[in-house]
Structure formats: C-alpha cells, structure tokens
Amino acid sequence: MRDVFIIGVGQTPVGELWDQGLRELGAAAIHDALEDARLERVDAVYVGNMLGGFLNGQANVATLLADAAGLLPAEAWRVEAACASGGAAVRAGALAVASGAYDVALAVGVEKMTDGAPEQVTAGLAAAADQDYEASHGLGFTALSALLMRRYMEETGQGREAFAPFAVTAHRNAAANPRAMFREPITAEAFARCPVVAAPIGVLDAAPICDGAAAVVVCSREFLGPRHRPVRIAASAVATDTIALAARDDILTLGAAARSARAAYHAAGMRPADVDLFEAHDAFTIITALSLEACGFAPRGQALRLAAEGCFAPGGKTPISTCGGLKARGHPVGASGAYQVVEAVLQLRGEAGANQVKGARHALTQSIGGHGSVAVTHVLEA
Amino acid sequence: MRDVFIIGVGQTPVGELWDQGLRELGAAAIHDALEDARLERVDAVYVGNMLGGFLNGQANVATLLADAAGLLPAEAWRVEAACASGGAAVRAGALAVASGAYDVALAVGVEKMTDGAPEQVTAGLAAAADQDYEASHGLGFTALSALLMRRYMEETGQGREAFAPFAVTAHRNAAANPRAMFREPITAEAFARCPVVAAPIGVLDAAPICDGAAAVVVCSREFLGPRHRPVRIAASAVATDTIALAARDDILTLGAAARSARAAYHAAGMRPADVDLFEAHDAFTIITALSLEACGFAPRGQALRLAAEGCFAPGGKTPISTCGGLKARGHPVGASGAYQVVEAVLQLRGEAGANQVKGARHALTQSIGGHGSVAVTHVLEA
Numbered sequence: 001m002r003d004v005f006i007i008g009v010g011q012t013p014v015g016e017l018w019d020q021g022l023r024e025l026g027a028a029a030i031h032d033a034l035e036d037a038r039l040e041r042v043d044a045v046y047v048g049n050m051l052g053g054f055l056n057g058q059a060n061v062a063t064l065l066a067d068a069a070g071l072l073p074a075e076a077w078r079v080e081a082a083c084a085s086g087g088a089a090v091r092a093g094a095l096a097v098a099s100g101a102y103d104v105a106l107a108v109g110v111e112k113m114t115d116g117a118p119e120q121v122t123a124g125l126a127a128a129a130d131q132d133y134e135a136s137h138g139l140g141f142t143a144l145s146a147l148l149m150r151r152y153m154e155e156t157g158q159g160r161e162a163f164a165p166f167a168v169t170a171h172r173n174a175a176a177n178p179r180a181m182f183r184e185p186i187t188a189e190a191f192a193r194c195p196v197v198a199a200p201i202g203v204l205d206a207a208p209i210c211d212g213a214a215a216v217v218v219c220s221r222e223f224l225g226p227r228h229r230p231v232r233i234a235a236s237a238v239a240t241d242t243i244a245l246a247a248r249d250d251i252l253t254l255g256a257a258a259r260s261a262r263a264a265y266h267a268a269g270m271r272p273a274d275v276d277l278f279e280a281h282d283a284f285t286i287i288t289a290l291s292l293e294a295c296g297f298a299p300r301g302q303a304l305r306l307a308a309e310g311c312f313a314p315g316g317k318t319p320i321s322t323c324g325g326l327k328a329r330g331h332p333v334g335a336s337g338a339y340q341v342v343e344a345v346l347q348l349r350g351e352a353g354a355n356q357v358k359g360a361r362h363a364l365t366q367s368i369g370g371h372g373s374v375a376v377t378h379v380l381e382a
Numbered sequence: 383m384r385d386v387f388i389i390g391v392g393q394t395p396v397g398e399l400w401d402q403g404l405r406e407l408g409a410a411a412i413h414d415a416l417e418d419a420r421l422e423r424v425d426a427v428y429v430g431n432m433l434g435g436f437l438n439g440q441a442n443v444a445t446l447l448a449d450a451a452g453l454l455p456a457e458a459w460r461v462e463a464a465c466a467s468g469g470a471a472v473r474a475g476a477l478a479v480a481s482g483a484y485d486v487a488l489a490v491g492v493e494k495m496t497d498g499a500p501e502q503v504t505a506g507l508a509a510a511a512d513q514d515y516e517a518s519h520g521l522g523f524t525a526l527s528a529l530l531m532r533r534y535m536e537e538t539g540q541g542r543e544a545f546a547p548f549a550v551t552a553h554r555n556a557a558a559n560p561r562a563m564f565r566e567p568i569t570a571e572a573f574a575r576c577p578v579v580a581a582p583i584g585v586l587d588a589a590p591i592c593d594g595a596a597a598v599v600v601c602s603r604e605f606l607g608p609r610h611r612p613v614r615i616a617a618s619a620v621a622t623d624t625i626a627l628a629a630r631d632d633i634l635t636l637g638a639a640a641r642s643a644r645a646a647y648h649a650a651g652m653r654p655a656d657v658d659l660f661e662a663h664d665a666f667t668i669i670t671a672l673s674l675e676a677c678g679f680a681p682r683g684q685a686l687r688l689a690a691e692g693c694f695a696p697g698g699k700t701p702i703s704t705c706g707g708l709k710a711r712g713h714p715v716g717a718s719g720a721y722q723v724v725e726a727v728l729q730l731r732g733e734a735g736a737n738q739v740k741g742a743r744h745a746l747t748q749s750i751g752g753h754g755s756v757a758v759t760h761v762l763e764a
Binding site for chain 2: 074
C-alpha cells in the first residue's frame with residue numbers, strides 16, 4: 001500500500017447550529033481543510049454521515065457536498081458505519097489514495113441532528129443497533145449503554161461516581177477549545193448529582209445531540225510539497241462484532257474495538273505505551289472505559305482505577321479527549337470520527353493551543369459504531 | 383493501481399419478498415457469491431444500501447450483513463450514493479483491493495423497499511433529490527423524471543409511445559431471467575395505454591418498488607487461481623453533477639453520466655463501439671435514453687430513433703438491460719448497481735442462458751443516483 005498523509009484539516013464549531021444545514025456545514029469544513037492544505041480543489045470526496053436520510057430527508061449527501069463546495073464533477077459517495085461513519089470516511093479516503101486512484105482526496109464527516117425532534121433522534125440512533133432483536137423492542141441507544149454500564153459496575157464493584165473523571169476531563173479540555181459545544185468545566189459533584197437519563201446513565205455520562213462537520217485532506221507521498229506539514233496515517237483498521245449485544249460471549253469486551261486497535265498497532269509497529277494521546281469514542285462514559293481497555297490502555301476492569309489516578313487527564317500517561325471529546329466538544333454522530341482525526345492532527349502539528357500534549361508524535365483515534373459492533377482505529381504520526 | 387478481478391457473483395430473486403429482511407437478503411447473496419468464488423470467507427465487506435435507516439429502521443447495515451453472513455470480524459461499512467449505491471459499493475471494493483489492503487473483498491448491494499408504505503417509499507426516494515430546493519416543495523422522484531421526459535419530448539418532437547422499445551425489451555429479457563420480478567412480456571400497445579403516474583410517465587415507464595440483494599467477490603491478480611473464471615474490472619469511474627436539476631445549464635445532458643463514462647472508456651482504452659452489452663440505469667425510460675446518449679451509444683436526441691431501429695434490443699448493435707434491467711428484473715434501489723455487475727459478469731462468462739449476448743467480451747454498466755447527480759460506470763472485460 002502507498003503511504004497516505006494528511007495535509008489539511010477543517011472543522012466547524014459544534015453545537016445547535018440552527019442557521020446551518022448539511023450543505024452549509026459540510027461546505028464550511030471542506031473550505032477550511034482545502035485552505036489549510038493550500039489547495040483549490042480535489043477530485044474525490046468521501047462523506048461520513050449517519051442520519052441524513054432519516055432526520056434531514058437528504059440522502060446523496062456526498063453529492064450535495066461536492067456540489068455545495070464547488071467540487072463538481074468530483075467522485076463522491078457517502079460512507080456509513082453508524083456513529084463510526086466519520087472514521088470510516090477517513091478510511092475510504094485513505095484507501096482511494098493508497099490505491100493510486102487519486103493523489104489527493106477529501107474525507108468529510110457531517111451531521112445535522114437538531115433538525116429532528118428528540119424522539120426522532122432517539123429512533124435514528126437506535127437504528128445503529130439490531131432493529132429486529134433490540135431496537136424494535138424498545139432498547140434504544142442509551143438503554144443498551146445503560147445495560148453495559150450496569151454490568152461493568154457489577155463486575156468491577158465500582159459505583160457510578162467512579163466514571164466522573166472521564167466527563168470532568170472532557171469538559172475541562174473543551175473549555176479551551178473554541179469549537180467545542182460545552183465550554184464550562186464541571187465538577188465531580190455535579191457529575192454525581194446530574195439527572196438520570198436511563199439508570200445508571202446520567203446526562204453527564206452522555207454526549208449531546210448537536211450539529212457539526214469536519215474534513216481532512218489526504219494525499220500520497222508524491223503529492224507532498226514544501227508548503228505542507230504532513231501527518232502520516234501510520235495505520236487504519238476496521239473490525240466488526242455482532243450487532244446485537246445479546247449475541248456476544250462477553251459484553252464487556254468490545255471485540256471490534258480490540259481487534260481494530262490490535263491491527264492498527266501491528267500495522268504501525270507500535271504498542272499502547274507509544275501512544276502520546278488517544279481520541280476516544282466517549283459517547284457514554286462506559287464506552288470510554290471499554291474502549292480504553294480494548295485499546296490496551298488499561299487491563300480489563302481497571303479503566304476507572306487508572307482514570308482516578310489521572311492517567312487519562314492532561315499531563316497523564318495517555319491523555320484522552322484532548323479537545324473535549326464526544327462528551328464536551330460534542331458528538332454530531334457521523335462527523336465525530338472526522339473530528340477526532342482533525343484534533344489529533346492539530347496535536348501532532350503542535351497547534352492544539354492550551355490543550356497541547358507536549359511533544360506529541362503518535363496519536364490513536366478510535367470511532368465506534370453501534371455498541372461496539374463496528375470500530376475504526378487510526379494511528380497518526382507526526 | 384493493481385488490477386482487480388471479479389471471481390464470484392451472487393443474487394437473490396427480485397420481488398416483493400415478504401418473508402425476507404435486509405439480513406436474510408444480504409446473507410443469501412453473499413453466500414452465493416462466496417460459493418461461486420469457492421471461498422469460505424473474506425475480510426472486507428462494502429455494502430451499498432440507500433433506504434435502510436429510513437424504511438427499515440436499520441443503519442449499520444454493513445455490520446448487520448457481516449454478522450449475518452458469518453464474516454465477523456471483517457471490515458464492513460456501508461456505501462450510499464442514492465440509487466447508485468450498489469455501483470459505488472463495487473467501486474469501494476475495487477479500491478480496497480487495488481490499494482493492497484486486501485487481496486479479496488466483497489461488494490454487496492441490498493434493499494428492502496416493501497417494508498415501507500408507498501408514501502414512505504416515495505419520500506425516501508425523494509431524498510436523492512435536493513431536499514431544500516426540490517423535494518420539500520413536493521417535487522418527488524417521479525415528478526422530476528417527468529419534467530425531464532416532457533422536455534426531451536419537446537426538444538425531439540417524439541411522443542411518449544417512442545419510449546416503448548426500452549420497456550418492451552426489458553420485459554422480453556426479464557421473461558428469460560428466473561430471478562426477474564416481471565416475467566411477462568409486454569407489447570408496445572400495452573405500454574401506450576398503461577396508467578399514468580406523473581404525466582408523461584406511465585407505470586410501464588417506471589421501475590418497480592421491490593426487494594433484493596446482489597454480491598460480487600473482487601480480488602487481485604495475485605489471488606487468482608486455476609479454479610477461477612475471472613472477469614477484469616477494466617475501469618471504474620464516478621462523477622457528480624448538481625444535485626438540483628434547475629442548477630444545470632442543460633437538463634438533457636446527464637453530465638455525471640457522460641463524464642464517468644468518458645473516464646471509464648479512457649481507463650479501459652475503449653470506445654462505445656467496443657462495448658458488447660450495456661447494463662443501463664433504466665429506472666425510467668427517459669433515464670435510459672439520456673444514459674445511452676451520455677455513454678456515446680446515441681447522438682443527442684437520437685436514442686429513441688436508434689431504439690426504434692432495434693439497436694438496443696437482443697441481437698442489436700448494443701443490447702441493453704440484458705437480464706431485464708431495473709425496469710423488469712426490478713430496482714431494489716441500493717442493490718441495482720450490484721445486480722448490473724453480476725449480470726454483466728454472467729454475460730462475459732457465457733452463462734446468461736437464453737439472454738446470452740454471443741461472444742460478449744466487454745460490458746459497460748452504469749448506475750445513476752438522483753436525476754443524474756451521481757453516476758458510477760464500470761467496464762468489465764472477459
């Protein structure tokens with residue numbers, strides 16, 4: 001495979017962006033990424049989006065964005081892997097460049113969730129689960145995560161309050177990210193007494209419903225010029241697990257996350273200890289814990305203990321959610337995987353401002369769809 | 383780019399398949415394609431599907447199929463380009479193999495339309511158009527095609543009856559295809575007097591709402607063995623045009639279709655005259671005419687005249703819709719592009735039965751999304 005590099009990144013603020021639709025959000029992120037790469041255009045656009053057809057009445061979103069961004073007649077199609085869609089779009093862009101079909105391409109993630117009423121958004125997210133055996137029986141996205149969390153608490157003997165460090169760190173990091181949705185720090189006490197959504201999950205365990213878009217320009221080694229500050233995609237790996245939780249031997253092992261991380265480490269010739277920062281899929285605090293364990297940053301059942309010791313906070317052994325994560329930067333679902341890559345690139349370029357991880361050379365990003373049924377892992381290298 | 387070959391094809395019958403969902407349809411097509419390729423498994427699955435989230439409450443369809451087909455923990459994500467989703471999935475699979483990421487991969491198209499009430503299906507299909515500027519104003523999929531058809535009739539001076547050969551040929555070919563939905567031949571008279579859907583489009587101008595899945599196994603040259611009967615993907619090209627019809631300089635030129643065809647001919651080193659059969663996107667008879675003109679099989683405005691001369695019928699210069707096409711084999715939208723490739727492979731292997739195009743060596747397939755806003759064109763070579 002040809003090596004693939006990231007030479008441009010762009011992102012919109014994340015939030016309830018009432019005055020912008022899929023078209024405006026996507027075009028803005030593409031514009032910024034192209035400007036960052038000092039490019040006028042590219043000939044291929046791969047767009048991660050989960051809910052366009054369901055919430056916005058808009059399929060064909062990749063064509064919409066190619067049109068809105070002035071990139072016609074570029075190749076364009078949409079990539080969907082539930083909440084991992086943005087990560088899968090980066091994977092698609094990397095494959096297109098690696099194949100030799102293009103020397104440069106765009107990968108975009110975009111989601112416009114606030115067009116839907118809350119119950120529509122809930123139904124849309126539940127579509128990531130098994131419709132026949134889970135969602136149609138009323139097991140929505142948060143409910144399934146609540147089952148995972150309850151089981152984790154039972155097995156580890158930890159209470160809900162032990163998950164606080166993930167949310168506290170995310171909000172603390174988001175406070176310094178001008179594009180984050182929630183820029184107010186929270187305390188462990190606020191976390192403990194927040195309203196319950198689906199017990200034991202409280203509102204501060206969960207990422208918000210929001211809008212946003214992020215884009216990256218990927219290219220071949222041959223395309224690199226002196227004007228670029230390239231970040232290499234040292235590894236890109238996707239794996240899957242059963243779509244229904246009940247079909248798994250052990251619901252507390254995220255098999256797809258573990259396998260895609262293992263494949264990524266192998267491809268990059270790295271171990272977890274070599275990772276300077278980890279952009280985790282912290283859609284719920286329980287998923288953060290399971291993803292940390294799947295990626296080798298904590299032994300099974302030990303993620304909360306290590307979090308309490310500060311391992312994943314700024315200055316810790318493996319800082320996570322360095323720009324606020326899904327929890328506090330926000331989780332426009334089909335875009336989040338692309339935001340993770342954008343933020344990791346800023347870190348590796350030394351452009352992450354107050355959230356900069358000093359001397360960061362290797363970043364891991366992991367985007368998870370469903371309840372671990374699909375995972376996309378990237379290793380990025382300065 | 384590495385050369386990519388097709389070594390296995392599978393397809394379910396097309397129809398109103400009340401006893402099968404996305405999972406069963408997709409797994410059946412995958413099973414048949416793997417058996418045809420004499421393979422037990424593959425490590426990557428790219429799934430074209432348009433309406434899963436909207437009509438079936440099921441996103442994450444690629445993971446669902448990887449799970450249902452026993453392919454976990456294979457890489458899996460969904461590809462969507464409206465009605466060209468199946469073609470784009472084949473493109474994704476070809477890129478994955480061309481990149482060197484895999485030596486063998488699956489591309490699948492699947493759609494389950496009969497889960498939706500007719501008005502839901504209509505709304506789902508309208509999502510391929512521009513939601514802000516077309517669909518939300520009541521311009522659905524058939525209505526937009528009707529505008530194109532009316533304009534074509536106005537410019538060429540032809541009446542609706544001149545479109546009859548496309549529908550008659552499709553139904554005639556479907557009669558000999560055991561997997562086709564409509565196996566009854568129709569007459570030009572029946573075409574002329576059929577009920578109107580959206581004037582001038584009648585029910586026999588339009589492809590049906592239906593269910594189905596098709597799959598192809600793609601591999602590298604290194605992977606080929608003596609047991610395989612490979613068909614080479616000589617070209618694979620995607621192009622886009624404005625998503626809204628009103629934004630085009632000339633609505634009777636399908637720019638994306640023309641550009642992707644031109645790119646495909648260039649990559650394959652071929653001209654239209656070298657094509658032995660053409661699997662056209664005959665969702666509406668007007669789209670057949672415009673696609674034929676975009677691909678160089680008829681000068682502008684001449685497709686109906688050439689059709690009347692028998693150019694596109696069996697035994698003609700460029701036979702189209704050789705297994706019934708979208709019109710009569712059926713158009714499970716996200717699957718149709720994959721069906722086209724499966725049928726072209728059967729032709730190039732000499733396995734198309736009563737519909738066999740004698741001595742076929744080169745086939746063109748073209749899958750169109752929206753009203754020509756995205757087009758995926760493949761050249762296949764025996």
